[in-house]
Structures are given as structure tokens and as C-alpha cells.
Amino acid sequence: MNRRMFLGTAAAGLAAGVLRSSRVSADEVPKEYQATIAKGLDWVAKNQARDGHWEAIGGQYPSAMTGLGGMALLMEGSTLREGKYADNIRRATDWLMDRSQRNGLLANPNVAVESGRYMYGHGFGLLFLAQVYGEEEDNDRRRKLEDVLTRAVDFTGKAQSSRGGWYYTSAADGHDADEGSVTVTQVQALRAAKNSGVVVPKSVIDKSLKYLENSTADNGGVIYSLSQAGGRAMGGGQPALTAAAIACGFSSGEYNSPLVKKWFKFCQINVPIGNLQRFGHDEYTHYYYAQALYTLGDEGYAKLFPDSRDNDRLSWSRYRKTMFDHLARNQSGDGSWNGGYIGQIFATTAYLTILQLDKGTLPIYQR
Numbered sequence: 001m002n003r004r005m006f007l008g009t010a011a012a013g014l015a016a017g018v019l020r021s022s023r024v025s026a027d028e029v030p031k032e033y034q035a036t037i038a039k040g041l042d043w044v045a046k047n048q049a050r051d052g053h054w055e056a057i058g059g060q061y062p063s064a065m066t067g068l069g070g071m072a073l074l075m076e077g078s079t080l081r082e083g084k085y086a087d088n089i090r091r092a093t094d095w096l097m098d099r100s101q102r103n104g105l106l107a108n109p110n111v112a113v114e115s116g117r118y119m120y121g122h123g124f125g126l127l128f129l130a131q132v133y134g135e136e137e138d139n140d141r142r143r144k145l146e147d148v149l150t151r152a153v154d155f156t157g158k159a160q161s162s163r164g165g166w167y168y169t170s171a172a173d174g175h176d177a178d179e180g181s182v183t184v185t186q187v188q189a190l191r192a193a194k195n196s197g198v199v200v201p202k203s204v205i206d207k208s209l210k211y212l213e214n215s216t217a218d219n220g221g222v223i224y225s226l227s228q229a230g231g232r233a234m235g236g237g238q239p240a241l242t243a244a245a246i247a248c249g250f251s252s253g254e255y256n257s258p259l260v261k262k263w264f265k266f267c268q269i270n271v272p273i274g275n276l277q278r279f280g281h282d283e284y285t286h287y288y289y290a291q292a293l294y295t296l297g298d299e300g301y302a303k304l305f306p307d308s309r310d311n312d313r314l315s316w317s318r319y320r321k322t323m324f325d326h327l328a329r330n331q332s333g334d335g336s337w338n339g340g341y342i343g344q345i346f347a348t349t350a351y352l353t354i355l356q357l358d359k360g361t362l363p364i365y366q367r
Helices: 004-014 031-046 062-076 086-099 116-134 139-159 181-196 203-213 239-249 258-270 282-296 300-302 316-330 344-355
Strands: none
Touching: 031 062, 031 300, 031 316, 031 344, 062 086, 062 116, 062 344, 086 116, 086 344, 116 139, 116 181, 181 203, 181 239, 203 239, 239 258, 239 282, 258 282, 258 300, 282 300, 282 316, 282 344, 316 344
């Protein structure tokens, strides 16, 4: 058993009670969508810069896009050592490792395209590097990668705000502010790092989950920011952040909590599935909502809400059929998907993540 398989088994063993028996019968992508995935992956590989990175419109978010691009290729089944995209993964890994700052930040705060929002790059970079760590067999590179990951986790902890969330920049640079989308990025990255064997302080995770709880409004939705709201969740929550909170809750072992139930009920009302029209932050919303529903499986909803009617229950199979058909119809001829202001690379990697969840290749996305 290789390290990735071992870590995946260990992560799956964390699921208790409500989700332990929620697997669907087949953990492989349906054949009718495999060509769609292959075209998308080839587009990602072809649009990687020679030095190993990807970037959004205008050169923005290079560390974040590199993390997401690397994750999409890893989900195909390629590794640092073998597979169709091994060279692409290796170059992305090298680029991010070279990007590591002395203080552990996985981004360059001194360049304009990252200076204002470097925590996104740090989070997605950490998420990706934590997945490749188990595949590195060269002892010198493995020790270097372990050092990079250890310092990155330390930076994440120090960048956390006093309320428990994270902002576009560190707590020191961001005046102790916080913001929901950056927070969920850090929570999932820390989970991935912990799965890989890097020590993650429990206090950091506990504070982050408390932050998400405090950010939950009465209607069950997660608000944009506690610092901007004066430290109290008021008004309505945002569907994108709430979907992301469920995925983070599951990643942290919160499978049957009242909070997860509130988030699901909010998303069930506010995230369209049957009629998939474009809406604000739709790629981001479904990137996380699909993860949540995949973990939920086909039986999880009934265990969360035993009094619910069958027609009202969310399931991965139902979501998958609707979402995958939608993605296949809307893929561009070159294999990409058109995105919003961030651009094609974000939309394409987000949708490839959704389409490849059934492969179960990465510990962070396994049931």
C-alpha cells in the first residue's frame, strides 16, 4: 500500500456514524463523462507556463491557480513519479516550493498580482503540496518538502485572526480582519497537511471551526465577515460560503453536528441544482458543494434528517447526473470552461475537481 492509499484509508476511517455507510455502489466516473474530463485535463496541461505555474486573468492568483491546476492533474491519477501528467505535476511542485518564503508563506507578497490576496495562494498551494508529499521518494527533496509544509502550517497559524478566521493577507498585514472564503481555504489546507503527517495545532482548527459557527446567521447561512459585522452574524448568509463551510466541516470530522444540518438546509434552498443557471460565484459554490454532496453520498441525508421525505433528500447520484450533464454541455471546444472575472483556469480546474471526485484518488476528497 503506497502512502497516498494509506493516508486515504486513514482519512476515510475518521468518518463515523452518519456517513460511514454512505458510499454509492461504484466509485468511478461514468463512461459518458470521461471524454469531457480528458479534454479538460489536456487543456489544463497545455496552458501551464514553462516554469510550472498557472495564472488567472491578468496574471492574477498564480500560487492559487497553480495549486488548483496541480490538484486537478493529481485527481486524474498521475503522480510526481508516473502517469500522463507527471511532468506537469513535478513542475508545479517545484514552482511552489521555490515560491516558499522564509516565514513559510507559499506566495510572493512583493509582487502586485499577489500582494493584496496572498492567503488564497498560500492555502491552495498548501493543499496541493500536502497531496504530493506522500509521493516524493527522493530523500533530499522529501526533507525539503517536509520543511516547506511545516513552515507553511506555522505561517497559517500565525496568520489567523483573533476571531479564528483568515483574511486576504495575514492577521498582521490585514489589521486582524477575516473573510469567509479565505478561511475555508485555510481550514481544508490544514486538514490536508494533517492527513499527510504534518503536525497541525488543534487550537488553530478549533478556533477556525468556532469562527464558522459564529459566522452562521439565524437562517443557517454563513456571512462574509465577522470583523465587518462587528463580531456577530447578522442578516442572511451567502450560499457560496455556506457550501464551503459544509466541505470544511466534513474535512474536520464534523459529520452529524447541528451546524452542518443548518448549513445543508440553507444550501438546499439557496443553491440551484435542478436548473443550473449562472449566478454569482457559481464555480466556487459548486466546487465546494459537490465535495459536500459527494461525502454525503446517497444515504447520508436520510441519516442527518431521518424524518425527511425521499423526494426532498439530497444525494450525490442525483446531483452528479444534473451537474455532469450541465458541464458536458457547456464545455468549450478546446476543453476549457468559461469563468467569471477570475478566468478559464479557475472555472476549468473547479469543474474538473467535481467531475473527478468519484475517482477517490486524493485523501482530502475521499469519503
